[in-house]
Amino acid sequence: MRVAICPGSFDPVTVGHLDIIRRASKLFDKVVVAVLLNMDKNNTWFTIGERIDLLKKATKDIPNVEIAGFEGLLVDFAKQKRACAIVKGLRAVSDFEYEFQMALTNSKLDPNVETLFLTTNSENMYLSSSIVKQVGMLGGDIKPFVPECVHDEILSRIKQRSKLR
Numbered sequence: 001m002r003v004a005i006c007p008g009s010f011d012p013v014t015v016g017h018l019d020i021i022r023r024a025s026k027l028f029d030k031v032v033v034a035v036l037l038n039m040d041k042n043n044t045w046f047t048i049g050e051r052i053d054l055l056k057k058a059t060k061d062i063p064n065v066e067i068a069g070f071e072g073l074l075v076d077f078a079k080q081k082r083a084c085a086i087v088k089g090l091r092a093v094s095d096f097e098y099e100f101q102m103a104l105t106n107s108k109l110d111p112n113v114e115t116l117f118l119t120t121n122s123e124n125m126y127l128s129s130s131i132v133k134q135v136g137m138l139g140g141d142i143k144p145f146v147p148e149c150v151h152d153e154i155l156s157r158i159k160q161r162s163k164l165r
Contacts, residue, residue: 004028004085004116005078010035010051011044012154013058014132014145016124020089023118025062032081033059037071045133045157054154058147075110086115091125137162 006021010033024031035051046054048069059065070077078086086106088099096117103115120127127145136142136158146154 001029001082002085003030003032003081003083004087005032005034005074005081005083006087007034007036007074007077009044009129010055011046011129012051012132012157013054013147013150014124014127014129015147016089016091016120016127018058018147019121019124020087020118021059021065022062024087025064027087027116028064028085030064030066031062031087032066032068032083034074034077035067035069036074037069045161054150057149060149073109075106075113078113079110083113086113088115088117089120090117091120091128133158 004024004027006024008017010017021031021033033055035048035055037048044051052067052069055067059067068081074086086103088103090096090099099115099117103117106113106115132142132145132154135145136155142155142158143151
């Protein structure tokens with residue numbers, strides 16, 4: 001069985017994330033969407049548990065996808081899940097520089113795990129979780145940016161955070 005890991009913080013999940021997950025699910029027997037506790041992103045809006053729940057709702061129609069949280073080295077998580085690949089989405093050249101560095105590091109830590117890059121759909125090249133949060137906080141419509149099944153939950157969190165400002 002060919003297993004791939006699709007890692008990210010998914011704070012919140014976007015249609016861009018979902019596009020990469022769907023495409024990876026066609027290439028592998030199983031895709032584990034790995035929701036990470038990212039030490040560099042200490043200002044998350046959703047807990048890992050909430051992000052896992054949002055992703056489960058957004059991917060419920062993709063039968064070979066599993067959602068799991070993890071902390072630590074990605075290659076260790078990949079070993080635990082018996083994954084042969086890490087799948088990363090790329091939006092722009094600036095993404096590539098960082099992701100290439102991470103891929104080389106992961107390869108050095110475990111040469112048995114390959115990193116594959118999927119370029120984003122042109123409709124989503126600009127899209128990120130940060131953009132969703134910014135547009136929402138400024139009162140913009142986030143419907144085109146997030147899966148419909150989780151839109152209301154994300155909007156509710158945006159409204160909660162707006163009240164705190």
